[in-house]
Amino acid sequence: MDRLPGFRDFYPEPLPHHDVWSADARQYIFEKWRTTARQYGFREYDGPPLEPLELFTTKSGEEIVGQLYNFTDKGDRAVSLRPEMTPTLARMVAAHERNYKKPIKWFAIPQLFRYERQQKGRLREHFQFNADLIGETDPAADAELIALVIDTLRSFGLTAEDFVIRLSSRNAWHEYFKAGCSDLAHEYNFFQAIDKLERATPEENEQKLAALGFSLAGVNAFIETGAPTGELQSILDNLAARGLKDFVKVDYRVIRGLAYYTGVVFEAFDRKGEFRAIAGGGRYNNLVKLISGGKVDLPALGFGMGDVVLLELLKARKLLPKFDSHMDVYVLIEDETLRAPSLKLIHDLRGHGFAVDYPLTPAKPDKQFKRAQELKVRHTVKLESDAYVRVRNAASRDEVVTGMGDVKNHLG
Amino acid sequence: MDRLPGFRDFYPEPLPHHDVWSADARQYIFEKWRTTARQYGFREYDGPPLEPLELFTTKSGEEIVGQLYNFTDKGDRAVSLRPEMTPTLARMVAAHERNYKKPIKWFAIPQLFRYERQQKGRLREHFQFNADLIGETDPAADAELIALVIDTLRSFGLTAEDFVIRLSSRNAWHEYFKAGCSDLAHEYNFFQAIDKLERATPEENEQKLAALGFSLAGVNAFIETGAPTGELQSILDNLAARGLKDFVKVDYRVIRGLAYYTGVVFEAFDRKGEFRAIAGGGRYNNLVKLISGGKVDLPALGFGMGDVVLLELLKARKLLPKFDSHMDVYVLIEDETLRAPSLKLIHDLRGHGFAVDYPLTPAKPDKQFKRAQELKVRHTVKLESDAYVRVRNAASRDEVVTGMGDVKNHLG
Numbered sequence: 001m002d003r004l005p006g007f008r009d010f011y012p013e014p015l016p017h018h019d020v021w022s023a024d025a026r027q028y029i030f031e032k033w034r035t036t037a038r039q040y041g042f043r044e045y046d047g048p049p050l051e052p053l054e055l056f057t058t059k060s061g062e063e064i065v066g067q068l069y070n071f072t073d074k075g076d077r078a079v080s081l082r083p084e085m086t087p088t089l090a091r092m093v094a095a096h097e098r099n100y101k102k103p104i105k106w107f108a109i110p111q112l113f114r115y116e117r118q119q120k121g122r123l124r125e126h127f128q129f130n131a132d133l134i135g136e137t138d139p140a141a142d143a144e145l146i147a148l149v150i151d152t153l154r155s156f157g158l159t160a161e162d163f164v165i166r167l168s169s170r171n172a173w174h175e176y177f178k179a180g181c182s183d184l185a186h187e188y189n190f191f192q193a194i195d196k197l198e199r200a201t202p203e204e205n206e207q208k209l210a211a212l213g214f215s216l217a218g219v220n221a222f223i224e225t226g227a228p229t230g231e232l233q234s235i236l237d238n239l240a241a242r243g244l245k246d247f248v249k250v251d252y253r254v255i256r257g258l259a260y261y262t263g264v265v266f267e268a269f270d271r272k273g274e275f276r277a278i279a280g281g282g283r284y285n286n287l288v289k290l291i292s293g294g295k296v297d298l299p300a301l302g303f304g305m306g307d308v309v310l311l312e313l314l315k316a317r318k319l320l321p322k323f324d325s326h327m328d329v330y331v332l333i334e335d336e337t338l339r340a341p342s343l344k345l346i347h348d349l350r351g352h353g354f355a356v357d358y359p360l361t362p363a364k365p366d367k368q369f370k371r372a373q374e375l376k377v378r379h380t381v382k383l384e385s386d387a388y389v390r391v392r393n394a395a396s397r398d399e400v401v402t403g404m405g406d407v408k409n410h411l412g
Numbered sequence: 413m414d415r416l417p418g419f420r421d422f423y424p425e426p427l428p429h430h431d432v433w434s435a436d437a438r439q440y441i442f443e444k445w446r447t448t449a450r451q452y453g454f455r456e457y458d459g460p461p462l463e464p465l466e467l468f469t470t471k472s473g474e475e476i477v478g479q480l481y482n483f484t485d486k487g488d489r490a491v492s493l494r495p496e497m498t499p500t501l502a503r504m505v506a507a508h509e510r511n512y513k514k515p516i517k518w519f520a521i522p523q524l525f526r527y528e529r530q531q532k533g534r535l536r537e538h539f540q541f542n543a544d545l546i547g548e549t550d551p552a553a554d555a556e557l558i559a560l561v562i563d564t565l566r567s568f569g570l571t572a573e574d575f576v577i578r579l580s581s582r583n584a585w586h587e588y589f590k591a592g593c594s595d596l597a598h599e600y601n602f603f604q605a606i607d608k609l610e611r612a613t614p615e616e617n618e619q620k621l622a623a624l625g626f627s628l629a630g631v632n633a634f635i636e637t638g639a640p641t642g643e644l645q646s647i648l649d650n651l652a653a654r655g656l657k658d659f660v661k662v663d664y665r666v667i668r669g670l671a672y673y674t675g676v677v678f679e680a681f682d683r684k685g686e687f688r689a690i691a692g693g694g695r696y697n698n699l700v701k702l703i704s705g706g707k708v709d710l711p712a713l714g715f716g717m718g719d720v721v722l723l724e725l726l727k728a729r730k731l732l733p734k735f736d737s738h739m740d741v742y743v744l745i746e747d748e749t750l751r752a753p754s755l756k757l758i759h760d761l762r763g764h765g766f767a768v769d770y771p772l773t774p775a776k777p778d779k780q781f782k783r784a785q786e787l788k789v790r791h792t793v794k795l796e797s798d799a800y801v802r803v804r805n806a807a808s809r810d811e812v813v814t815g816m817g818d819v820k821n822h823l824g
Binding site: 002374 | 420
């Protein structure tokens with residue numbers, strides 16, 4: 001019996017097979033995400049992995065259903081495994097925003113799901129670091145959020161030579177569109193055409209733009225020479241003040257696919273262009289109002305950073321640490337008459353915060369020693385009697401014999 | 413639009429409503445679980461939240477389907493949100509056990525799901541700390557696992573006055589059953605009757621037992637006077653050697669409902685008997701073989717500890733810490749000409765690991781000061797110029813003026 005296609009098993013390292021994923025790397029990534037978010041004053045939240053289907057169609061329209069892991073539950077409800085976190089966040093914020101000071105700074109690490117029939121071999125779930133800032137229209141909020149993206153990636157050892165934030169604005173494109181087309185009903189089609197520029201052929205791009213009354217040459221000229229809008233310049237200045245100038249550039253090719261973005265948008269890319277976007281986000285000032293049925297109207301912005309591309313990038317740049325058992329101490333039990341006091345010592349050391357392992361059943365001394373080596377413990381410990389203990393530093397091979405109560409002081 | 417019935421929203425504290433759950437308490441519980449498991453040498457793993465339905469029916473039979481959150485997916489697969497972790501663990505271990513030294517000591521913190529039509533208001537998901545020990549038959553393994561349950565609960569501040577492990581054995585009941593009934597086909601019915609003893613009336617118990625050829629008086633006498641089996645005595649001695657004698661007692665009323673347990677079983681209960689079981693587990697020596705279709709045969713045991721009962725217990729015993737924003741520093745920006753160097757300082761302090769917040773936009777000094785108080789920061793920091801900074805200890809109200817680069821040394 002195997003797992004479902006598109007789902008992942010996470011094993012402890014070293015990994016037994018190329019087809020499984022590292023639980024250690026996943027936890028390493030989650031801890032960095034959580035730590036950086038907290039340094040920025042973001043608070044953790046979470047919602048259900050399963051939501052009413054309507055929560056996602058309200059935002060993105062019925063056409064999204066083809067990409068959802070949705071179904072009818074036993075209570076005849078149309079439900080879906082969440083494809084993204086923002087609608088849940090908007091629902092939660094709308095329900096209780098009065099109890100929180102603005103701006104609200106929240107983060108989550110949800111597992112997200114999708115189901116596209118045609119894409120065999122593609123993952124159907126991933127984890128995503130989501131951070132959102134709600135209740136502030138000033139570009140200072142956009143800068144704070146983008147700084148969080150940058151410092152999160154820097155916390156893994158990535159530098160300005162490894163990645164860049166491509167910063168753009170739907171407002172800039174809105175002005176460009178208005179100057180060339182008076183029918184705002186076509187604006188989203190135009191945004192979609194811009195979003196696809198890098199993935200479609202010049203002929204396709206020319207054709208799509210011409211249908212809307214634009215030329216590819218004109219669009220390309222705007223991308224090449226368009227000046228930063230006032231809000232983009234404000235964000236650039238803010239990030240420069242933090243010392244993050246080299247991590248960001250204006251790039252009007254970025255516009256983001258989702259319908260609900262309203263202003264500044266951005267994506268993080270590796271400089272070599274080897275991978276898909278590492279992170280992406282932007283402003284969605286109308287979404288909370290939409291999700292709450294007009295009851296709550298709050299400006300908002302956020303980003304998502306998935307675990308899959310990030311892990312690929314960290315592997316390629318050799319920035320993943322080596323994960324082992326993280327054990328501190330192995331207690332050797334060579335004399336079985338000393339098992340009971342050994343268990344007492346093991347329990348005391350664990351109580352003092354040390355990670356301790358030992359042979360559960362009688363084993364030959366060389367087998368025990370080998371196990372200690374495999375676990376890469378820093379110290380082995382062996383009772384010489386029920387009062388004296390030999391502590392050995394695995395690296396230096398220094399040994400000391402000490403009383404039971406003093407062992408912990410020799411494990412530094 | 414609301415969340416689905418039986419699912420939880422997790423908000424940052426202070427909680428806005430009695431109907432939502434604390435993301436801070438959840439994270440606090442997860443971190444204690446993870447830390448204690450690592451001290452015991454358990455490694456983290458995880459599997460998909462969605463599995464083939466067959467994985468759960470193989471183990472527990474078709475009758476379990478009525479309690480599952482199962483459905484048919486878009487690829488016409490019979491699938492289910494996982495109701496428990498053990499089948500996934502058995503599947504993962506069976507697939508790659510050769511790559512891991514025995515005993516395998518693994519843990520996970522999965523979200524689990526169930527769907528019972530009739531139970532309104534009942535939760536349909538919870539999180540569960542799962543730890544399992546695979547590849548060792550000796551009762552020393554059972555003792556190690558039970559010690560982990562005890563030390564996990566102790567890490568929250570619970571003592572031997574708050575909870576006890578009720579230790580039992582299906583082997584003991586197997587011997588009792590064999591002495592009174594020769595038809596082993598009825599044994600699981602007998603185990604079910606024992607499992608229900610405390611929840612059914614004496615008349616119901618008498619009737620069920622009589623149908624199998626036993627008397628309630630006889631069963632009660634065995635519960636009152638039955639001596640620990642050899643393996644139970646071995647576990648008691650092992651735990652006593654660790655200093656954990658007061659946390660465990662033999663109690664033959666415990667037998668566990670699930671069909672697949674094969675030997676020692678146990679449950680953790682609060683001493684006052686106010687709550688459902690805090691944790692439960694036991695040996696399942698045949699499950700890996702069953703799940704792997706006979707390919708891999710490994711003895712195993714494990715336990716599960718849910719977040720809901722544990723949280724209720726910690727609240728009742730007043731053992732939950734007070735959760736606040738956990739911010740270290742609030743940077744006051746009273747002179748807007750100093751915003752740029754303030755941003756630089758904020759960025760530096762975050763880079764040194766401090767959690768720092770500040771007013772995103774210009775705000776009156778008293779409003780900023782109030783925000784710093786709400787966030788319960790330990791220090792406020794204010795630039796006096798682009799070179800000198802005033803650091804104020806919020807508790808002692810001591811102030812010091814220092815250079816930009818030295819601020820971090822005054823935040824101890």
